[in-house]
Amino acid sequence: MRHDKMLEFTRATKSFGGVKAVNECSFSIKPRVVTALIGPNGAGKTTVFNLACGLLKPDSGSITLAGTEITNLAPEAIALLGVARTFQQPRLFENLTVLENVLLAADSNDGSFWKNFVGANRVTPAKEETARKALSLAGMQLHEDALCRELSYGQKKLVELARSLAKPHQLLLLDEPVAGVNPKLRASTTRILERLRAEKKTILLTEHDLQFALGIADDVIVMDEGCVIAQGAPPAIKRNEKVLEAYLG
Amino acid sequence: MIQVLANGIIAGAIYALVASGFSLVYSTARFVHFAHGATVAAGAYFLYFLSMQLGASFWPSAVVAVAFAAAVGIAMNAFVYKPLRCRNASSLVLLMAGFAMLVLVEAALLIAFGADIKTFNAIRVEKGMEIAGAVITPLQVSIIATAAALLLGLHLFMKRTRLGKTMRAVACNKTLAEARGIDVEKTHTYAFAVSSAIAGVAGVLIGLEQGLEPTMGANLVIKSFTGTVIGGIGSVPGAVLGSLLVGMAENVGAWFLPSGYKDAVAFVLLFAFLLFKPDGLLGINRGVNK
Amino acid sequence: MIEAYFTHLLILICIYLTLAISLQLSMGFTGLFNLGHIAFYAIGAYASALAALAGWPFLAAFAAAGATAAIAGWILSLPTARLKGDYLALATLGFFFVVNAVALNWNDVTKGALGLPGIPKPEIMGVSFADNTAFLGLAALTAAACFLAVRRIAKTPFGNVLQAVRDDELAARSLGKDATKAKATALCASALFAGLAGSLYAHYITFIDPFTFNIGELITVLAMVIIGGLASLEGTVLAVVVLVLLPEPLRFIGMPSSIVGPARQAIYAAILLLILARRPRGFGGRVEAQ
Numbered sequence: 001m002r003h004d005k006m007l008e009f010t011r012a013t014k015s016f017g018g019v020k021a022v023n024e025c026s027f028s029i030k031p032r033v034v035t036a037l038i039g040p041n042g043a044g045k046t047t048v049f050n051l052a053c054g055l056l057k058p059d060s061g062s063i064t065l066a067g068t069e070i071t072n073l074a075p076e077a078i079a080l081l082g083v084a085r086t087f088q089q090p091r092l093f094e095n096l097t098v099l100e101n102v103l104l105a106a107d108s109n110d111g112s113f114w115k116n117f118v119g120a121n122r123v124t125p126a127k128e129e130t131a132r133k134a135l136s137l138a139g140m141q142l143h144e145d146a147l148c149r150e151l152s153y154g155q156k157k158l159v160e161l162a163r164s165l166a167k168p169h170q171l172l173l174l175d176e177p178v179a180g181v182n183p184k185l186r187a188s189t190t191r192i193l194e195r196l197r198a199e200k201k202t203i204l205l206t207e208h209d210l211q212f213a214l215g216i217a218d219d220v221i222v223m224d225e226g227c228v229i230a231q232g233a234p235p236a237i238k239r240n241e242k243v244l245e246a247y248l249g
Numbered sequence: 250m251i252q253v254l255a256n257g258i259i260a261g262a263i264y265a266l267v268a269s270g271f272s273l274v275y276s277t278a279r280f281v282h283f284a285h286g287a288t289v290a291a292g293a294y295f296l297y298f299l300s301m302q303l304g305a306s307f308w309p310s311a312v313v314a315v316a317f318a319a320a321v322g323i324a325m326n327a328f329v330y331k332p333l334r335c336r337n338a339s340s341l342v343l344l345m346a347g348f349a350m351l352v353l354v355e356a357a358l359l360i361a362f363g364a365d366i367k368t369f370n371a372i373r374v375e376k377g378m379e380i381a382g383a384v385i386t387p388l389q390v391s392i393i394a395t396a397a398a399l400l401l402g403l404h405l406f407m408k409r410t411r412l413g414k415t416m417r418a419v420a421c422n423k424t425l426a427e428a429r430g431i432d433v434e435k436t437h438t439y440a441f442a443v444s445s446a447i448a449g450v451a452g453v454l455i456g457l458e459q460g461l462e463p464t465m466g467a468n469l470v471i472k473s474f475t476g477t478v479i480g481g482i483g484s485v486p487g488a489v490l491g492s493l494l495v496g497m498a499e500n501v502g503a504w505f506l507p508s509g510y511k512d513a514v515a516f517v518l519l520f521a522f523l524l525f526k527p528d529g530l531l532g533i534n535r536g537v538n539k
Numbered sequence: 540m541i542e543a544y545f546t547h548l549l550i551l552i553c554i555y556l557t558l559a560i561s562l563q564l565s566m567g568f569t570g571l572f573n574l575g576h577i578a579f580y581a582i583g584a585y586a587s588a589l590a591a592l593a594g595w596p597f598l599a600a601f602a603a604a605g606a607t608a609a610i611a612g613w614i615l616s617l618p619t620a621r622l623k624g625d626y627l628a629l630a631t632l633g634f635f636f637v638v639n640a641v642a643l644n645w646n647d648v649t650k651g652a653l654g655l656p657g658i659p660k661p662e663i664m665g666v667s668f669a670d671n672t673a674f675l676g677l678a679a680l681t682a683a684a685c686f687l688a689v690r691r692i693a694k695t696p697f698g699n700v701l702q703a704v705r706d707d708e709l710a711a712r713s714l715g716k717d718a719t720k721a722k723a724t725a726l727c728a729s730a731l732f733a734g735l736a737g738s739l740y741a742h743y744i745t746f747i748d749p750f751t752f753n754i755g756e757l758i759t760v761l762a763m764v765i766i767g768g769l770a771s772l773e774g775t776v777l778a779v780v781v782l783v784l785l786p787e788p789l790r791f792i793g794m795p796s797s798i799v800g801p802a803r804q805a806i807y808a809a810i811l812l813l814i815l816a817r818r819p820r821g822f823g824g825r826v827e828a829q
Contacts, residue, residue, distance in 0.1 A: 053713055079715035091710035093703045095770070095826045103696070104703055104714060110696030111717050113724045121696055167714055281625050332816055341572055341624050345761065346815050348574075349808040352758045356805035360798050467754055471636060474629055509644035509651070516633040516640070523630045524618045 261496025322445020608734020771823020
């Protein structure tokens, strides 16, 4: 079913010990476009991400995903509804190989002990195909047997991206995809995202690198001090006074 | 009922002593120093060795035993914990290392002294006095007094002296403390020295009150940890309060349950708190390994 | 004589293998630092002994041991679901002490400190396994079944889910994996095999008491798991064989038997410390004790 709002926050509020990280925040993002969430440090972007994927629960307000209320669902449930995310610091399964990491994302039947024990759930060629495709999109197909703890920071970010792609999803949340990476990796990540954008994937990303964010996004949401202060296409945002004030003032 | 309270205070006082040291290490170094119980046992047995086996006079030997306990604690840090910390070991690894040291020390004590309960014959067993309806011996009174004095001393030390403030700084924010030029490793050494000395005193007191056996350490660690959790991890005063509570609860429990279950009361409390109130009664939570 | 001695050692190896491999499932693969694993061993032993003494045929008692231990594992998984790291380790250790206390005090059932003597040797369909060589067959079968089962679990996608939960539970959940269910399953399965090991022990030695299942056993099994290497099944086999055989020469150098026990534990504790310091990946080499 098509929805015009893939993700919608309605007056969501989250406090941490007296500090309102997210304050009556409302916004919605459209499907099949790349939306960038930007704002100065402390604006609440990561909190929004954590709320969207269920790692945090809002104190008040609601969150819906493609029309379904997800405000109080557990992270696993939200993930099963089609949210895939990367983290600021890549969270890979360090003692497993690259391929094993991505296969875990592709396999949705690995949670049943008995099914797996009796062999009713195996790693099928189809799942391997999905995993390898995601890895080659991210450019990491040659490393599939490497243990993740032996990868460099940039390589880990790419594997994490591949893992999110291999997971069945309708929304991709990318948390600072180019933070701390060298220019070469930044360029290849940009290429990957452009490809995803051409494939009409729904992506919400957050980034400190404004040039990168405004360059890849179709739509931009600007946050400051826990709430949304502007939303629109990149050219308009670049000229928006409120935005300039938030960053410079 | 008053008797139960009295017994509770006595037990609580001892646990509070052990827990204060334990919590001091936890708050500054951020890991569970499992071998703390072994320090108590080491101090107690060293005193036994000096006074009962070598025949030295009791009170001077007690002082030496406390110093010995402090040395043991410092050695544990220097030879085991510090090298592990330098290799970025997780707090879980440090816990296991501490556990291994505890077993090692207890096995050594078992081999050296045997499994039977030993006592100090240095103090005459005096009749209990009656105070407000409870029977309490002079020894028990002095245990409570000593514990109270030491804990008060520790509190003043932490609040007033430079070293104490340094320890609190490290406990609060290690990186910031380091940036301000504080030698964190040295602070840890001092923390171990102080907490192990207190453990030594606890060992002497327990030896006087209950006697010694090689396995006395493990039990104490769990109870101190319970007290620490109840009072709020990372808070030394909290650990003291929590331990008093554990002592109370144990003795109240002993009234209702068969006496053998007394020890289990602390463990059940630990479970309950970890489940429902992991930040402790006071809700203090400075740095948790979650 | 020599043959009987070796048979005895092999039986011990099989029992410890079952214990250690089952602990690998919960600790090595799933990252659950269950310091209470020996509690499952004890529960299985007592369940089997009591059933057999009540007249149940061996296989039924054996099954009862596994089932009771598995239920205990499930029960333990409930309150510990949200605990991690040190807290989980200490809560599970507390569980171990509670089980110990129950074994020691539930006189009506467990006969408390007296223990349960006269546990019948196994008899399956008229065939007696009283002879040690025959018993070895039984023990070896159990150990093999445990090894094969755990290896199977580890190789399936479910096994990868367990490892994912160990390496980064948050990330696993954000991929849609039900981490809580996975952890509970692992704990249950590991408890089941520990219970079977307990049954074997009870029917071999024909006497159990609460002191059989002590902290020393915990260090032994922990050492086997860490020295073998977390999540390394082959390494664990090697570690079990080495650790069971290593202290045996002590018997022959004239050490009194009361000292052999603690000496063994001291050796295990010392090796554990060494491995933690020098080679935290143990023999197996894949996962570091972190």
